Amino acid sequence: MKITDIQLAMLRVPLKTPFKTALRSVAAVEDIIVTVHTDTGHVGYGEAAATAVITGDTHGSIAEAIGRYIAPRLIGQDIANLNRNVHLIQTALERNTSAKAAVEIAIYDLWAQLYDTPLYRMLGGGDPVIATDITISVDYIDKMVADSVAAVERGFESLKIKVGKDIGVDIERVKAIHAAVEGRALLRLDANQGWTAKQAVHAMHQLEDAGVHLELLEQPVRARDIDGLKYVADRVHTPVMADESVFGPAEVVDLIQRRAADIINIKLMKTGGISNAIRIADIAALYEVPCMIGCMIETSISVAAAVHVAVAKSHIVTKVDLDGPSLCTFNPVDGGVRFDESEISITDAPGLGIRGVRGLEPMPAPGE
Ligand SMILES: C[C@H](N)C(=O)N[C@H](CCC(=O)O)C(=O)O
Numbered sequence: 001m002k003i004t005d006i007q008l009a010m011l012r013v014p015l016k017t018p019f020k021t022a023l024r025s026v027a028a029v030e031d032i033i034v035t036v037h038t039d040t041g042h043v044g045y046g047e048a049a050a051t052a053v054i055t056g057d058t059h060g061s062i063a064e065a066i067g068r069y070i071a072p073r074l075i076g077q078d079i080a081n082l083n084r085n086v087h088l089i090q091t092a093l094e095r096n097t098s099a100k101a102a103v104e105i106a107i108y109d110l111w112a113q114l115y116d117t118p119l120y121r122m123l124g125g126g127d128p129v130i131a132t133d134i135t136i137s138v139d140y141i142d143k144m145v146a147d148s149v150a151a152v153e154r155g156f157e158s159l160k161i162k163v164g165k166d167i168g169v170d171i172e173r174v175k176a177i178h179a180a181v182e183g184r185a186l187l188r189l190d191a192n193q194g195w196t197a198k199q200a201v202h203a204m205h206q207l208e209d210a211g212v213h214l215e216l217l218e219q220p221v222r223a224r225d226i227d228g229l230k231y232v233a234d235r236v237h238t239p240v241m242a243d244e245s246v247f248g249p250a251e252v253v254d255l256i257q258r259r260a261a262d263i264i265n266i267k268l269m270k271t272g273g274i275s276n277a278i279r280i281a282d283i284a285a286l287y288e289v290p291c292m293i294g295c296m297i298e299t300s301i302s303v304a305a306a307v308h309v310a311v312a313k314s315h316i317v318t319k320v321d322l323d324g325p326s327l328c329t330f331n332p333v334d335g336g337v338r339f340d341e342s343e344i345s346i347t348d349a350p351g352l353g354i355r356g357v358r359g360l361e362p363m364p365a366p367g368e
């Protein structure tokens, strides 16, 4: 099975409600979809999210990275040579992790299709049903409480509460949500870099002293502030999770050795795809540090790949934040992974199981 063509398209899917964090507000998925075509007629699917405030990736940079740097290296390559193809993608240019992720996902999809096997089995197997949390966007307290209660009524047993806007209001936000859903859902906080280290310790002590049990605190401080992350992790009982502070395996090793976080959030858009996500999970397993697998604002194309990784690495990926498809107004994918509110299940279809994607707007290759 040889690669004959790589095409890009834009996919727009409105969200059910605006997604709001300390870093940004967004009303729709606007992602670049990659299709990798082969001489056998098999097609592999990938997706790149342009989360400029986290990865630095934009629509323009993704199209340029794939069209000018990555795709020319892959045309003519044999899908059977997975490691070689991954190496060609990862060494095509620096950074540009979302572009690399999209192409890698499509290559892994085809590699598993070649062996007529679902991807998670090619990655080591596992139980093909997992449960995700759902994000509660940062907003007025009453709105966040209503959204949290509604999510619990939809069957979500874990809520990821966005904070990081205003420390005083954030504490009240969490207390109010805790009072409304106590005993019915676990609460995770994600400050998306919005606090200082001292503010984070203050907020967590206030919440811990008030009896608010939290499963974890995600990325309280600026991404580069590893000392700040460690300052918080050393002083609060709630486990601290690194998100924006860690992209690749080398950063994970550094973070773990410095004991700057208790949990690692793996996202394919940060790692540059599946190969480094697996590497990070294996490193974390070596040090017995649990991981979450998360997503950006993505549809059931790239999130499907994350689901396959989560299932195959469930011994160390113990937490799942793959709610992107649940936030969308519709699922543009035919086939693929099934997203049914909190329950996510993989079928027996080969690869990612994607038969087609509706609503793609073809994009010209850079330079055309
Ligand atoms: C969508 C997911 N639950 C989530 O919260 N991801 C964010 C970043 C998403 C974005 O801004 O696109 C996170 O974990 O920080």
Ligand SMILES: [Mg+2]
Residues within 6 Å of the ligand: 190, 192, 218, 219, 243, 244, 265
């Ligand atoms: Mg996060």
